[in-house]
Amino acid sequence: MTKFLQTSIDGLAVGSLYALIALGYTMVYGTLKFINFSHASVFMLGAWFSLGVARLLGWGQAGAEVPIYAALVVLLATMTICGALGFAIERLAYKPLRSAPRLNVLITAIGIAMLIDNTAALEKKAEIAGYTIPIGFGTRPQRMPSLFQDKAVAEIAGVNIQFVDIVVVISAVVLMAGLQLLVFGTKLGAAMRAVSEDTRAAALMGIPVDRVISITFVVGTMLAAAAGFLFAAKYPGLNQPAAANWALLGLKAFVAAVVGGIGNIRGAVVGGILIGMIELFGAAYLFTQLRDVYVFVILIAVLLVRPTGLFPSGAVNKV
Amino acid sequence: MSEQPRDAWTSTPVIWLRSILPWLVGGVLAFALYRYGMWSESNQGSRLAMPIFHFKILSLIGINAIMAVSLNVVNGYTGQFSLGHVGFMAIGGYVSGAMTYYGSMILWQSTAIHGELFGGGDFLFLGALLCGGLVAALAGYVVGLPSLRLRGDYLAIVTLGFGEIVRLILTLTRPIKKTAEEVSQAGLLSITHNANGSWALDGWMISVGGALGFDGIPKYTNLFWIYLLCFATIIFCYRLKQSVLGKAFVSIREDEVAAEAMGVPTTRYKVLAFVIAAFFGGVGGGLFAHEVGILISPPEMNFLKSVDYVIMVVLGGMGSISGAVLAAIALTILPELLRDLSWIPFLPKALHDVSDYRLIIYALILICVMIMRPQGLMGIKEIWEVRPALWLRAKLARKEKSP
Numbered sequence: 001m002t003k004f005l006q007t008s009i010d011g012l013a014v015g016s017l018y019a020l021i022a023l024g025y026t027m028v029y030g031t032l033k034f035i036n037f038s039h040a041s042v043f044m045l046g047a048w049f050s051l052g053v054a055r056l057l058g059w060g061q062a063g064a065e066v067p068i069y070a071a072l073v074v075l076l077a078t079m080t081i082c083g084a085l086g087f088a089i090e091r092l093a094y095k096p097l098r099s100a101p102r103l104n105v106l107i108t109a110i111g112i113a114m115l116i117d118n119t120a121a122l123e124k125k126a127e128i129a130g131y132t133i134p135i136g137f138g139t140r141p142q143r144m145p146s147l148f149q150d151k152a153v154a155e156i157a158g159v160n161i162q163f164v165d166i167v168v169v170i171s172a173v174v175l176m177a178g179l180q181l182l183v184f185g186t187k188l189g190a191a192m193r194a195v196s197e198d199t200r201a202a203a204l205m206g207i208p209v210d211r212v213i214s215i216t217f218v219v220g221t222m223l224a225a226a227a228g229f230l231f232a233a234k235y236p237g238l239n240q241p242a243a244a245n246w247a248l249l250g251l252k253a254f255v256a257a258v259v260g261g262i263g264n265i266r267g268a269v270v271g272g273i274l275i276g277m278i279e280l281f282g283a284a285y286l287f288t289q290l291r292d293v294y295v296f297v298i299l300i301a302v303l304l305v306r307p308t309g310l311f312p313s314g315a316v317n318k319v
Numbered sequence: 320m321s322e323q324p325r326d327a328w329t330s331t332p333v334i335w336l337r338s339i340l341p342w343l344v345g346g347v348l349a350f351a352l353y354r355y356g357m358w359s360e361s362n363q364g365s366r367l368a369m370p371i372f373h374f375k376i377l378s379l380i381g382i383n384a385i386m387a388v389s390l391n392v393v394n395g396y397t398g399q400f401s402l403g404h405v406g407f408m409a410i411g412g413y414v415s416g417a418m419t420y421y422g423s424m425i426l427w428q429s430t431a432i433h434g435e436l437f438g439g440g441d442f443l444f445l446g447a448l449l450c451g452g453l454v455a456a457l458a459g460y461v462v463g464l465p466s467l468r469l470r471g472d473y474l475a476i477v478t479l480g481f482g483e484i485v486r487l488i489l490t491l492t493r494p495i496k497k498t499a500e501e502v503s504q505a506g507l508l509s510i511t512h513n514a515n516g517s518w519a520l521d522g523w524m525i526s527v528g529g530a531l532g533f534d535g536i537p538k539y540t541n542l543f544w545i546y547l548l549c550f551a552t553i554i555f556c557y558r559l560k561q562s563v564l565g566k567a568f569v570s571i572r573e574d575e576v577a578a579e580a581m582g583v584p585t586t587r588y589k590v591l592a593f594v595i596a597a598f599f600g601g602v603g604g605g606l607f608a609h610e611v612g613i614l615i616s617p618p619e620m621n622f623l624k625s626v627d628y629v630i631m632v633v634l635g636g637m638g639s640i641s642g643a644v645l646a647a648i649a650l651t652i653l654p655e656l657l658r659d660l661s662w663i664p665f666l667p668k669a670l671h672d673v674s675d676y677r678l679i680i681y682a683l684i685l686i687c688v689m690i691m692r693p694q695g696l697m698g699i700k701e702i703w704e705v706r707p708a709l710w711l712r713a714k715l716a717r718k719e720k721s722p
Contacts, residue, residue, distance in 0.1 A: 035472055037626075093686060100693040102472075103400065107633050108689045110626050114682035122675065244621055251483065251622070258476055293487045296480035300465070303477055307468050 002158040007284045008277070013165045013234060015276020016172035020227035021253030022260065022268040023179060024220030030196035030263040031216045032094065034102050037109040040250020041116035042082055042221050046228020047238055048120060048137045050078045051144045059145055071147045071167070071233070078229050079222040086221025090214050113247075120241035137241050144236040168230045175226055176269055179219070183265060192216050196263065227253075248292065252279070255299045261309030270311065345550030352377070353436075353543035374542065375612065376655060381545035382607050384647040385552045387631035388640055389599030392556060394629060395638035396565060397592040398572025400475040403462065403482030404600050405625040407455040410485060411601025412608035412615045413527050415451030416536040419444055419609065420495075421502055421523045423537055428499050430537050444539035444609065448548075452601040458485075459597025463590035470575075482622050489617040490530040496523055497535075532616025533608065540609040548606065552599050557640055559595070568592055569638065634688060634695050642697030654681055 021043050028036040053074045059066050093112055097105045122136030183189035191212045194202040203209045231249075232238060239245050252275060260271025278298055283291035302310065356377075359368035386408060393401045420430055422443050427433050433440030458481075465477050496502045508522035527533045559565045570578040571585050579585050608615040631650055635642030657677035660666055673680065702708065 029472075035475070093690070096690045097693070100689075103633055103637075104689045104693045107630055108686050110630070111682045111685040111689065115679055115686070118676075118678040118682065122679075124675065244618065244623075247621075247623070248483075251479070254476075255480070258473070262472075289491050290487070293484055296484050296487075299480045300477055303469060303473055304465055307473055 003284060005159045007280050009159065009161060009165055011277035011280040012273065013168045013276075014280060015256075015273035016169050017227050017231055017234070017272075018253045018256045018276050019269045019272025020172050020175060020223050020230070021250065022257035022272045023176070023265060024224045025254050025257040026260070026262050026265060026268040027192075027216050027220040029257070031192065031199075031213050032105070034105045034109065035254065036220075037106065037250075038089065038112040038116060039220070039224055040247050040253075041113040041120075042086060043224040043228045043231070043250055043253075044241055044246040045085070045116060045120060046078050046082050046225035047144070047232040048228075048241060049081050049225070050074045050229040050232050051142060051238060052137070053077045053081075054145050054147060059147065066145075066147055074147065075171070075226060075229050079225045082225030082228075083218045083222040086218045087214060089221075090217040094217075095210065117242040117246075139240045139242070141237060141239050141243075144232040144238055146236060147233065164234050168234055171226065171230055175223060179223070179265065182219070188212070188215065252292070252295050255295050258309055259299060259302045261311035264309070264311045267309060267311035271309070341550070341554045345554065346547055349543050349546035349550065352546055353541055356542045376651060378540070378542060378545050378610060380648050380651045381542070381549045382603050382610070383628075383631065383651050384644045385545075385549050385599060385603035385606070386628045387635065387643040387647040388552050388556050389596045389603065390628045391596075391632050391635075391638065391640065391643045392559065392568070392599075393592050393596040394632045395636075395643070396560060396568040396572060397589060398637070399589055399592065400471060401462075401478045401593070401596070402475045402622065402625050402629060403478035403480075403485075404596070404628050405620050405622065406462075406478075406482035406485040407459060407597040407600035408604035408607065408624075409482075409489060409615075409617070409620040410458050411448075411451035411455040411604030412620075413451075413489060413533060413604075414454045414601070415444075415447035415605035416533050416608040416615060417524065417527055418447035418450055419539065420533075420536050422447065424496075424499050424502050430535055432537050432539060436541070436543065440537065440539060441544075444537075444544075448602050448605040451605040452598045455601025455604065456594045456598035459593040459595075459600075460590060462597070463593030479622055479625070482620075482625055486617045486620050486622075489527070489620070492529050493521060493526040494531075495528045495533065495535060496526050528616070530617055532614045532619075534614055536608055536615070538609055538611040540606050540611070545606055548602055552602075553640060553644065555599075560638070560640065564588070564591075572638070630685065634685075636695030636697035636699060638699050639695070639697035639701055641702035642695055642700075645696060645702070653684070654678070657681060 021039065024039050024042070025036060028034070028039070054070070057070075057073070059070050059074075089112055093108050094105060097108060120136050121139050123138040124135045181189075183192055191202070191207045192215070194205065194207055195209055195212045195216075199209055202212075253272065256271040256275040257268045258271070259274060260267030260269070262268075275295055275298070278294055279291050282294040286294075306312075355369075356374045359365075359374070360371060362368050363371075386404065390401065390404045393399050393404075419440075423430050423433060423440065426439075426443070433443070462478060462481050465474065469477060496505060502523050505522050505526065508520070508524045511519045511521065513519055560569075567578070567583045567588055570581065570583055571588060575585055604615075607613060627650070631646040632643055634650065635644070635646035654677055656662070657680050658674045660673055697705065703712075
């Protein structure tokens, strides 16, 4: 029973991270209709930027006084940086390709991912006006400074509930609720849904399509950045930026988006939690080494039974 | 039916010659390249010799061309989107590697290379390549089946998942058996029941090294085999493109519904395209596994390598064989060229060393090409169909007529 509860809590935490990343995939797919392979890189940047910001503000040293609002500051800073970056990516790389075949956009996305990963892995330092500014985060794994108290806050029936887990789940829920409010409660959200349903018709109705797509992209990027920060908080040992495990995490989140029905925001959340649970339960109760295999097996199984995912997003393409 | 007008160009012996000529030329070229490589290696001082390093790149180009041209059958001709080509490569590589490694251990009690070119070892190697290709083709059939139900991006995701599953399962295989006794003791495949109640699988069939990679495969691959099989792949895929089957593939790419309405069995042909691509992908993987200085390992067979091959196909132009070959050449050489820029004339010395940035430059070039030339280098044409070549051919034809 203890093992079951512990696994559920871990699965919920990991699953909400997947859900946050999956939201970015699903939103971009909904509006731009392509798999955004650079999303995993933005997630990676989210983790590394939060490390960078925390160090810059002096919360990285051992024994440093970490104020209570530190996590919030780092989170907002990371989301802002990555949001700006996402805006630049969308404007420079994807906007010129609006009418190009989707395969080209996909490969451009892969190119962007390579660009981000390898730039982030640079180990150069630039001297500008007397300041040494590092370009890139280097090729060594580093440790994220702890911004929360590193202890179990509660122990119920032998299960340790870490403070980090609570923060991860609550932040994810808050962000997802915010997104829900944005997409289904505002005029901008209505425009987003319209663009996703039929871009040309939306343009004819006077919706500034380019701006809406940009905003959608930036929102997705910011969610990935938030997921990166939460990931760094939960697993402080950050792998180097160009490591393959970031891409694998991104892929799993993408699987979550597909399983939930790509293009569907609520589906992405359910898919994320589901994938997180399956992964951790499979690892805990079956073979630990196969934890990544379960995810892809589930993906193929779901797609074979329901090719559009568990919760398809309305319109089905028949031809 | 009226008799077709016959001239020298379409008479029976000439047609026979035309059908085997590419193979002959390809074989002779491959052999010449191989001999030149051997000669260069022993006469490094000579001005005519190329550095060994260049032959390494040449071999990689050949293997990459096989992979890109075979992937072109699925992604280019048929218009399906496969992101798991490296899964077939891994299957082919591991199956053929296990066959030569354990085969030579059983036959000759050692894993040293047995015999010269066309010696006993080479026949084992060719048989292993064929088996690797066939097993990969079987896997291609299994992966192709979901395409009965899935289209576009969803198919891409399934193939991607397939590639990842192959890679992750390969990391779970058992360590390599190092001696002949171990091999005979373990047998092909055995299941043992341990005292503590757990089951254990063993046997040389699944002892391919796990996450560390399959070390010790006898290195049979040389330039002759690479380029012979590369020519074979190119000729096969070119003739496929010209055939009725190839036209049916292209019709699926252009409009699946219309193709279906014209009586093309779309689902069966899509699976067939997967099987063909997987076979050659498996052969390419077999060559890769037996290449000198290469350790085939699961971390290397990740989906980014599949992406590399997709990039080659798209950059070359969807469905263009010469485009895929050109892109394979360009994308294999480019990262090497970017190690050191001193070959560019008039470039300031300060810009010579860019090896830290080479993947960044590579990515930038890729993005720029995709934005500025979305149809790829060749579009859907072959190299002899683009405008300069057509102009040249028209000029030559006029010259023949004029006297």
